[in-house]
Structures are given as structure tokens and as C-alpha cells.
Amino acid sequence: MSMVTNMIRALRALFRSGEVERELDEELQDFLAASIAEKMRRGMTPEEAARAARVEMGSSNVVKHRIRSIGWEATMENLWHDLRYSLRTLAKSPAFTLVAVLSLALGIxxxxxIFTLVRQVILQQLPVGDPEQLVSFGNLHASGMLGGVDLSFLDMYTYDFARQLxxxxxxxxxxxxxxxxxxRVNLRVPGAALAIQREATLVSGNFFQVLEARPMLGRTIQPYDADAPGRSPVAVVGYRFWQQSLGSDPNIVGKTMDLNAARFTIVGVMPQGFHGLKQEADPSDLWVPETMADAVFLSSNLLEPRSNYFLQMFARSRPGVSMAAESDWLDRQIRAYVRAGESKTPTADREKEIGRLHQPLVPAAEGVSEIRNRYSDALGILMAIVALVLLIACANLANLLLARTVIREREIATRLALGSSRLRIVRQSLMEALVLSLTGGAMGLAVAFLVTRGLIAFVSRGTNGIPLSAVPDAGTLLFTLGVSLFAGLLFGLAPALRIARSSAGPVLNAGTRTAGSAGGRDGRWWPRALVTGQITLCLLLLVGAGLFLRTLARLEGQNFGFDNTHLVFANVDATLxxxxPEQxxxxNRRILERLAAIPGVRAAALSDTPPMSYGSWNSSIHPQGYTPAPHEDMSPILKRVSGDxxxxxxTPIVAGRAITxxxxxxxxxxVVISQAVARHYFPKGDALGHTLTIDIDTAGPWMIVGIAADTLGLGPRRDRADTLYLPLAQLVGPHGEGTQESFASSVTLRTTGSPDQAVQGLxxxxxxxxxxxxxxxxxxVQEQMSLFLSQETLVSRLAALFAGLAVLLAAIGLYGVMSFNMVRRVHEIGIRMALGAGTGAVQWMVLRxxxxxxxxxxxIGLPAALGLANLLRHQLFQMSPFDPVTFAVAIGGIALVTLLSAWLPARRAARVDPMTALRCD
Structure with missing residues (x-):
């Protein structure tokens, strides 16, 4: 009979015992009647047959007991009795049970x-057909230039190459x-009075077919929608956009909306959870054909052959074809494309460069995730931290259960002496631990939900909402169950082993005063080992948290190259x-006039990006008199700025003048150049007055009139990049008309007081x-900084929080061990004091x-902490992983907590009355 059938029968016997008992009685009566009939056929009288059958069968109660003791029914019944016994035992100690369950709820x-986020950010596959067959094109392994693009950093391709493949x-x-x-595009949707802004993604005509993604309503973009530029203004919208902006209209397919200045027809709605191949902090909810690039980007040259590298590519593998064969074929296509784009016959050296081109393929079952790239390291670190916290909580509970086991030694010894099975008592001890762990796990789900919501809110700052859910799915529930069972077995193991090795004789022969010490050295070794382990783990957590906190402080406190106080940024995109361009x-002049008149604003400026931004505009420059090295990257950041x-x-001007x-x-x-540009291109220090040309639409040459301090324009962890500052007013056409380069969407305000008033005025x-x-x-600027440092802030704050929790748990564990040892040694303390020992000596005995x-x-922990710090060296910033301040504070903190945890039991021990202690039996 199958295991499932046996378990069903066992559960039926457990919960419908009366019915099962009647069936068993009827079965025994049928057996007895059949046995009597058989004996009567052999010549016995009815009375003799009945007597013989009863003697042969024996006592019906004994028979039923034997039947019950065989198979799953007995196992389930015994487990049920053990469960009820454990619940009664725990109910008698509500304070202990509450502390244990809360500790486990926090740990689990x-x-x-953290696992909920790990599962969604790192492990979750795309909601498409056979996602394991998807691969994305990684960074090209190459060197040299192609169309002004450095091939060594190429992970994007032109429209014509993409169409070819x-x-x-x-x-x-x-x-x-x-x-x-x-x-971000400007949208006017059906039924909305005002325009809204959303991110739109250009996709190939076969994008959804290669992904094997199916719509919830309507259809997806098809190859015939993208067979010619501007031909098919259709759009597919995401589930969130359909809900929030289209009112969940079931008849939305076929309706139109205005995207920038073009009218698009909505042809489909994707199901909930689909965000394309890119998993971003601000996921796109709108997909349109690549051939509609002019309408989306408001640019007319994106689709020109070999001109713009703006497309990322992916593919679906065929079953049975190796990735090596696919990559080899792809390399040949890329080399042929590069050769065809050469202006002259490649030289032997150039041919070698082209021959080294290699396009790696990256498995894309989980998509190409910005969130994963940003937070995977942080989540991995946090997963390790919370695992250590759970281990400390388990060590605490193991100590508490050991203390309860010692207190109950006489009860356990009595049960053993009366014939109870040692295995049964061990099983009941483990059942008690499992009841605690499963209850803690159930409460832990509620804690996890609240913590996950907080974490999602933290990482979603500055976005329209990262597509993550705090609701646990089946995988998360299984993980919680597994962790709960593991934790229960872990902290229940030490008490179970003590029971398994205990003997009834020594405990029963000892007096009540010494019964708790009958375990000898072995009984005292386990609690001390567990506390030592807790101190070791606490040191690891405190050192890690200290390194992360000091790293965050260094990142926030460094010189950014500009005054980062009283600054407000905003985006005012006129193209939306x-x-x-001609407007x-x-x-720009009108905006600057109005901004300068806002009360509390000391200065206002326009630029293409904020002073600190993820993105940048780069282009090749050609300084006067400079001879570049072969394949030298000469494309600094170009920053379009207004006069103020x-x-x-x-931002300090270290030489010359600023743009005015x-x-x-x-x-x-x-043009104003950064110090890094001046050092690189003008090592003699004579940059002022020199000219340079730039590969942009606005013709030069540009005269260098100032040198600005280097700034951390790409973020606190990035190097101070080469930067050129171009006057916004001079980025115009030959007749002074505006061009695409004349737009500047970033507003920067320097305020004299609170930024809140300036925001309202803006x-x-x-x-x-x-x-x-x-x-x-x-x-x-503080909010902008927090976005750049979101990973460091998340890790450092949670590491500090969990380290504090771990220290608290360790302090409780140490206090419990010291208090319990003091109670067990109260008779010894009484003897010492009766023989003349002072209170100081007694206190020192406990503190020692x-x-x-x-x-x-x-x-034990110091070498481990040094190893941990070395592993974290790449997460740190401008500091040694073996930072003496961090280690000194961590060790000093643990020492202080240890002394405080032991001081109360030591003080209580010193107040023991010798006569009371000696009379105690």
C-alpha cells in the first residue's frame, strides 16, 4: 500500500478513533465467528468451539493493542500524544514560551x-515560455573603434545589424x-483630462515572439508592425499601466492614445508580472515598434545604418545547439559587419583586431535585471547576516532548553526508572523544540511580510514602484517551513543528546540540592560552548556592520567637488x-528668469543632467596640439549648462573664469574643462586659451576659458570623470536657431533656507x-545621494540593526547561563561565604x-572576523578591511555587554545568605 494511503488511514484513525474502534471490534467478532465455525466443522460442540476460539485468539484488548502498534496508525498516534504533551508542557511556562517564540519569529x-527579495530579484525566472532557452548578448570582447564607438565597451548595436540577425x-x-x-514620453490616454508621463521601450517586431510572451488582451507587436520606419504606430501596454491609467478597461484594444505628437493604437495588454526582458527599478509599461523611434525619441536619425548603437539584443536557443556553436556563428557575423564598415582595406594589424572580436552569450532566464545588478551583492550579504542572527537565536534557545532539561532531570530519571522508553522521552524533547520552531516560523511570516514591505519601500525610493511583492509565494512558504524545521532540530539537539546520555541512578541517588549537577562537567560544557559560539558570531556581525557603517560615512563625507548643501534638483522636460528645438x-531664458525670482533661491541654473547623475552625454574631442595614442578614448562627459x-x-573654478x-x-x-581634462591633455598647465573641437552638431572651435574642480558627477563610488562644460546658450545652429542640443531638462536651485519652500515656488x-x-x-541633494548609496545604506543599516539584535540575544543567553549556574552553585557559594569568602571574591568568581x-x-572569532573583513574588501571604500577602530569598537562593545550580563548574577550571588544556602536541600 502506498505511503499516502497509509498516512490517510493513520490520520483517520487519529481523528475518527471511535469509528475505527468499532470497525476493529467488528473485524475481531467476524474473525472469532469464523474460527468457531471452523472448529464446529471439525466436530466440536458450539460451547467447546467458542471456548477454544477465545483461548486461541486471546484477550481482545491485547489483540487490538498489537494491531494498533503496527504501521502508521501507531506512529501517528504516538506523535499526536507527543504533540499534546509538548503543548501542555509549554503552556505551563508561558514566559519561556513567549520569549522563545518571539526570538524565533524575529530570526526566521x-x-x-531577505529570501523573499532574493527569490524575486535573483532567482525568479521570466514569465515566458521556456525561459532557460533565452540568452542575451553581453559586452563585446574587442578593441579599436567603430563609428566613434569604443568596441571594448560595446554591448549595443545598430538598427541595421539587429535587422540583419x-x-x-x-x-x-x-x-x-x-x-x-x-x-519618458508624454501620453494622453482615453478618458484622462491631463497628460501623463511613462517610460516607453522600442522593441523589434519579433520581440514578443522570441520571448514567447502571450498577451492577456489583444495581440502583441508583430514583424509586420516593424517592417518600415513610421509605418505602424501601435503599442502594447503593461498590466500596471492598464490598471492605473486605463481604468482596467476590458475593451481598451483598438482605442487610441497620443504619444508625444503621434497617435498610437493600443493593440494588446500584457499579463501581470510581465515587464519585458529588462527588469528595472522603474519598469517599462509601454512597448512600441523600433520603427517608431522618431516619435518616441523625437530624433530622426536613430535608424540610420551604422550610426547609432542603441539596441540591446537577445536570442532564443534551439534545443540541442550548444552555446559555443551559437557564439562562434555570432562572432563571424560581427566580424563581417565590422569589416564591411571599414573605410579602407584593413591592415594586417587591424585584421588581427577584428579577428579577436568575441561576443559572449549570457543566460537570460531571469532577464537582464538592473535591480539584480544593483542589489544582488547587498542581498547576499544580508542573507548571510540574518543566517548568523538565526544561529545566535538557536544557541539561545538551546541554552534555555538545556536549563529546562536540567531542572526536569529528576522527572526524566523517574520516568526512565518506571520503564519509559528513552527514545520516547528524546522524541518528546525534539517535539517540544519543533512546536516552538513551527510556531515561531508562523509568526515569522507576519514579521517577514512587514519587513519585506519596508525593504521594498526603501529600494523603491525615487521610482514609480519596483515590481516586487511582499506576499510570500509557495517557494517562500516552503523555505520558511524548511528553516523552521532546521532551527527546531538545531536548538533541540543539545537537550535531546543530554537526555539520551542521562542515567536514572545518579540523579535519583543524589539529593535535590545536587540533582541539577548530576550531569557533571558534560552538563556544564554545552551551555558554555553555546555562549562562546554566540560571542564569536556577534563579533563577526559587529565587525561587518562597523565596516559597512564606516564605508557609508566615508562615501557621504567625501569631497564631491561642489557644495552639496541647500541644493534642489528637478526635471523639466520641455519635449514632453x-x-x-527652435523654441x-x-x-530656457524664461525658465531661468522665473526661477531666479523664487523667494529663498540664491542661484538657479539649467543643465542636461543634475550635478550628480547616472547618465552622461559623451563625445570625442580634439584638443589643439594634442597627439592621441592608438585607440585612445577621447570622449569625456559633455555637460550643457546655463550661465549661473x-x-x-x-563648483570651484581653479583657473580662469566660469561660464557666465x-x-x-x-x-x-x-568651454570650461575639469582638472582631469587639463592634466591629461595639457600636462604643462597651459590649457587656458587653447582651443578644441568636439564631434557634435554645433560647430567649433571652442576656447578653453576656465578650469573647474573635478567632481563626482557619476556618483560617490565613481572616479572623477573627465568633463567639459558647454554654455547652453551657444549650442545653437549656424543662424542662432535652437537645436536638439539646446534642450536642458535639469533644474538646479541653491536655496538660502529650507528646500521645501523652494520646491513649492519651483x-x-x-x-x-x-x-x-x-x-x-x-x-x-540628500535624496539624490541616497539613491546613489541605496545599496550601501540598506546593507549598513540592516547590518547594524541585526548586529544589535544579535548582541541582545547573546546578552540574554549569557545572562541566562550565569543566572542558572549561580542557582546551581548556591550551596557551593554558601560554603565559600561561610568559610570567609567576601562578596568581592564571590562576584569575581562569577565574573571570571x-x-x-x-x-x-x-x-575563535577574531581570526574569523579578519577573514570576513578580507572577503568584504571590495564592498569597502577608501579604508582597510582590517580597520583597527572597527575591530576595537566591536571587541569593546562585546566586552561591555558581557560584563553587564554577568554583573547582575554576580551581584545576586554576593547577596546569598550562607545559612539559607546551607539549609537548602
Whole structure:
């Protein structure tokens, strides 16, 4: 009979025992009647047959007991009795039970919360057909330049190359592409009075087919939608966009919406959870064909052959085709494309470079995730931290259960002496531990839900909401169950082993005063070992938390190259309101005039990006008199700024002058360079007065009039990048007309007081110019900084929180061990005091024991902490992993907590009355 059938029968016998008992009685009566009939056929009288059958069968109660003791029924019944016994035992100690369950709820809940995010961010596959067959194109292993692009950093391709592979995918089942950037577009949707802004992603016509993604409503974009530029203005929307902006309209398919200045038809709605191949912090909810790039990017040259590298590519593998064969074929296609783009016949050296081109393929079952790249290291570290916290909680509970076992030694010995099975008592002890762990796990789910919601809110700052859920799924529930069972077995093992090795004789022969010590040295070894382990783990957590906190402080406290106080940033993208390039210069002047008039604003400026930004505009430069090295990267960051930019950001000018409002379209074209550019291209220090040309639409040459301090424009962890500052007013056409380069969407305000008042004034000022101008992403510099340091902040704060929790648990554990040892040794203490020992000597006796445990824990933990610090060296910033301050504070903190935890039991021991202790029996 199958295991499932046996378990069902066992559960039926457990919960419907009366019915099962009647069936068993009927079965025994049938057997007895059959036996009597058989004996009567052999010639016995009815009376003789009945007597013989009863004697042969024996007592019905004995028979039923034997039947019950065989198979799953007995096992389930015994487990049920053990469970009820454990519940009664725990109910008698509500304080202990509450402390144990809360400790486990915190430990298991923390593990479940972090695992919930790990599962969604790192482990969860895309909701598409056979996601394990998907591969994405990684960074090209190459050198040299192609169309002004450094091939060694190439992970994007042109539209014509993508179409070439889509049409002839070779060994792949299909090759698709999508735009690397999802620009924010202006939308007017059915039933909405005001325009809204959303990110839109350009995709190839076969994007959804290669992914094997099916719509919830309507259809997806098809190859015929993307067979010619501008031909098919169709859009597929995401589930969140359909819910929030389209009112969950079931008849939305076929309706139109205005995207920037073009009208698009909605042809499909994707199911909940689908966000394309890219898993971003701000996921795109709108997909349109790549051939509609002009409408989305408001640019007319993206699709020109060999001109713009803006598409990322992926493919679906065919079953049975190796990734090596696919990569080999892809390398040949890329080499052929590069050769065809050479302006002349490649030299032998150039041919060698082309021959070394190699395109690695990256498994993409989980998608290409910005969230994973940003937070995978942090989640891995936090997973290790919460595992250590759970181990400390388990050690604490093991100590508490050991103390309860010692207290109950006489009860256990009596049961053993009366014939109870040792295995049964061990099983009941483990059952008690499992009841605690499963109850703690159930409460831990609630803790995990709250913690996960908080973590999602933290990592979602500055976004429209990261697509993560705090609701545990089946995998998370199984993880919680597994962790709960493991924790129960872990902290229940020590008491179970003590029971398994205990003997009834010594305990029963000992007096009540010494019964608790009958375990001898072995009984005292386990608690001390567990406390030593807790101190070791606490040292690891405190050192890790200290290193992360000091790293965060160094990142926040470094010199950014500009004054990062009293700054407010905002995004005012005029293109979303339908402004044309020729309108940009006049609009910029109006915006600056209104911003300067806001009360509490000391200076206002426009630029293409904030002083600190993830993105940048780069282009090749050609300084006067400079001879570049072969394949040298000469594409610094170009920053478009208004005249008061340096005043608004307080970026120091170390030589020359800043860009001013007097630098206009009709004056000499000027540029301010960063110190890094000056050092690199003008090592003699004579940069001022030199000219350079730049590969942009606005013609040069540009005269260097100033050198600005290097800034951390790409973030606190990035190097100070080469930067050129170009006057916004001079980025115009040959007749002074505005161009695409004339737009500057980033507003920077330097305030004299609270930024909140300036924010209100900013919105009012922009609305007074044009109510349709969107004011987006309004942030203070501190909020902008927190976005850059989100991983470091998350890790350091949670590491500190969990380290504090671990120290608290260890302190409780040490206090419990010291208090219990003091109670067990009260008779010894009484004798010592009766023989003349003073209170100081008694206190030192207790404190010395805690000091030994502390030194043992530090001796074991210090080498481990040094190893841990070395592993974390790549997570640190401008500091040694063996930072003496961090280690000194961690060890000192544990020493202080150890002394405080032992001081109360030592003080209580010193107040013991010798006569009371000696009379105690």
C-alpha cells in the first residue's frame, strides 16, 4: 500500500478513533465467528468451539493493542500524544514560551524577508515560455573603434545589424532586440483630462515572439508592425499601466492614445508580472515598434545604418545547439559587419583586431535585471547576516532548553526508572523544540511580510514602484517551513543528546540540592560552548556592520567637488510638452528668469543632467596640439549648462573664469574643462586659451576659458570623470536657431533656507510659464545621494540593526547561563561565604567565568572576523578591511555587554545568605 494511503488511514484513525474502534471490534467478532465455525466443522460442540476460539485468539484488548502498534496508525498516534504533551508542557511556562517564540519569529522572519527579495530579484525566472532557452548578448570582447564607438565597451548595436540577425538568425530559433534606454514620453490616454508621463521601450517586431510572451488582451507587436520606419504606430501596454491609467478597461484594444505628437493604437495588454526582458527599478509599461523611434525619441536619425548603437539584443536557443556553436556563428557575423564598415582595406594589424572580436552569450532566464545588478551583492550579504542572527537565536534557545532539561532531570530519571522508553522521552524533547520552531516560523511570516514591505519601500525610493511583492509565494512558504524545521532540530539537539546520555541512578541517588549537577562537567560544557559560539558570531556581525557603517560615512563625507548643501534638483522636460528645438533657447531664458525670482533661491541654473547623475552625454574631442595614442578614448562627459551653473552648484573654478550669462550665441564659443581634462591633455598647465573641437552638431572651435574642480558627477563610488562644460546658450545652429542640443531638462536651485519652500515656488514658477510643462523627480541633494548609496545604506543599516539584535540575544543567553549556574552553585557559594569568602571574591568568581567565555569567543572569532573583513574588501571604500577602530569598537562593545550580563548574577550571588544556602536541600 502506498505511503499516502497509509498516512490517510493513520490520520483517520487519529481523528475518527471511535469509528475505527468499532470497525476493529467488528473485524475481531467476524474473525472469532469464523474460527468457531471452523472448529464446529471439525466436530466440536458450539460451547467447546467458542471456548477454544477465545483461548486461541486471546484477550481482545491485547489483540487490538498489537494491531494498533503496527504501521502508521501507531506512529501517528504516538506523535499526536507527543504533540499534546509538548503543548501542555509549554503552556505551563508561558514566559519561556513567549520569549522563545518571539526570538524565533524575529530570526526566521528576517531570513524569510531577505529570501523573499532574493527569490524575486535573483532567482525568479521570466514569465515566458521556456525561459532557460533565452540568452542575451553581453559586452563585446574587442578593441579599436567603430563609428566613434569604443568596441571594448560595446554591448549595443545598430538598427541595421539587429535587422540583419532578425532576418537570418542562424543557429538561433530567433533573435530580437530592444532599445537600451526607455525614454519618458508624454501620453494622453482615453478618458484622462491631463497628460501623463511613462517610460516607453522600442522593441523589434519579433520581440514578443522570441520571448514567447502571450498577451492577456489583444495581440502583441508583430514583424509586420516593424517592417518600415513610421509605418505602424501601435503599442502594447503593461498590466500596471492598464490598471492605473486605463481604468482596467476590458475593451481598451483598438482605442487610441497620443504619444508625444503621434497617435498610437493600443493593440494588446500584457499579463501581470510581465515587464519585458529588462527588469528595472522603474519598469517599462509601454512597448512600441523600433520603427517608431522618431516619435518616441523625437530624433530622426536613430535608424540610420551604422550610426547609432542603441539596441540591446537577445536570442532564443534551439534545443540541442550548444552555446559555443551559437557564439562562434555570432562572432563571424560581427566580424563581417565590422569589416564591411571599414573605410579602407584593413591592415594586417587591424585584421588581427577584428579577428579577436568575441561576443559572449549570457543566460537570460531571469532577464537582464538592473535591480539584480544593483542589489544582488547587498542581498547576499544580508542573507548571510540574518543566517548568523538565526544561529545566535538557536544557541539561545538551546541554552534555555538545556536549563529546562536540567531542572526536569529528576522527572526524566523517574520516568526512565518506571520503564519509559528513552527514545520516547528524546522524541518528546525534539517535539517540544519543533512546536516552538513551527510556531515561531508562523509568526515569522507576519514579521517577514512587514519587513519585506519596508525593504521594498526603501529600494523603491525615487521610482514609480519596483515590481516586487511582499506576499510570500509557495517557494517562500516552503523555505520558511524548511528553516523552521532546521532551527527546531538545531536548538533541540543539545537537550535531546543530554537526555539520551542521562542515567536514572545518579540523579535519583543524589539529593535535590545536587540533582541539577548530576550531569557533571558534560552538563556544564554545552551551555558554555553555546555562549562562546554566540560571542564569536556577534563579533563577526559587529565587525561587518562597523565596516559597512564606516564605508557609508566615508562615501557621504567625501569631497564631491561642489557644495552639496541647500541644493534642489528637478526635471523639466520641455519635449514632453511638445516644444520644438527652435523654441528651446527662448524657453530656457524664461525658465531661468522665473526661477531666479523664487523667494529663498540664491542661484538657479539649467543643465542636461543634475550635478550628480547616472547618465552622461559623451563625445570625442580634439584638443589643439594634442597627439592621441592608438585607440585612445577621447570622449569625456559633455555637460550643457546655463550661465549661473557654477554659482548654483558652488563648483570651484581653479583657473580662469566660469561660464557666465554673457556667453551667448553671438560671442566666442567657450568651454570650461575639469582638472582631469587639463592634466591629461595639457600636462604643462597651459590649457587656458587653447582651443578644441568636439564631434557634435554645433560647430567649433571652442576656447578653453576656465578650469573647474573635478567632481563626482557619476556618483560617490565613481572616479572623477573627465568633463567639459558647454554654455547652453551657444549650442545653437549656424543662424542662432535652437537645436536638439539646446534642450536642458535639469533644474538646479541653491536655496538660502529650507528646500521645501523652494520646491513649492519651483512648481508655481514652471506652471506660470506653461501648465503643460511637467515638473518631475523633484529631489534634494540628500535624496539624490541616497539613491546613489541605496545599496550601501540598506546593507549598513540592516547590518547594524541585526548586529544589535544579535548582541541582545547573546546578552540574554549569557545572562541566562550565569543566572542558572549561580542557582546551581548556591550551596557551593554558601560554603565559600561561610568559610570567609567576601562578596568581592564571590562576584569575581562569577565574573571570571563570563570573562573566560568572552576570551574564548574572541579567540575563535577574531581570526574569523579578519577573514570576513578580507572577503568584504571590495564592498569597502577608501579604508582597510582590517580597520583597527572597527575591530576595537566591536571587541569593546562585546566586552561591555558581557560584563553587564554577568554583573547582575554576580551581584545576586554576593547577596546569598550562607545559612539559607546551607539549609537548602
Amino acid at each position: 522572519g528576517a531570513n524569510t524577508a 532578425e532576418a537570418a538568425p542562424g543557429p538561433f530559433a530567433g533573435v530580437g532586440s530592444y532599445a537600451s534606454m526607455s525614454p 510638452a511638445g516644444y520644438k 528651446a533657447p527662448a524657453l 551653473y557654477f554659482a548654483a552648484t558652488s 550669462p554673457e556667453d551667448t550665441a553671438s560671442s566666442q564659443k567657450v 512648481r508655481a514658477a514652471i506652471a506660470s510659464i506653461d501648465p503643460n510643462l511637467p515638473v518631475l523627480d523633484v529631489r534634494t 567565568e563570563s570573562l573566560v567565555l568572552f576570551l574564548a569567543g574572541i579567540a
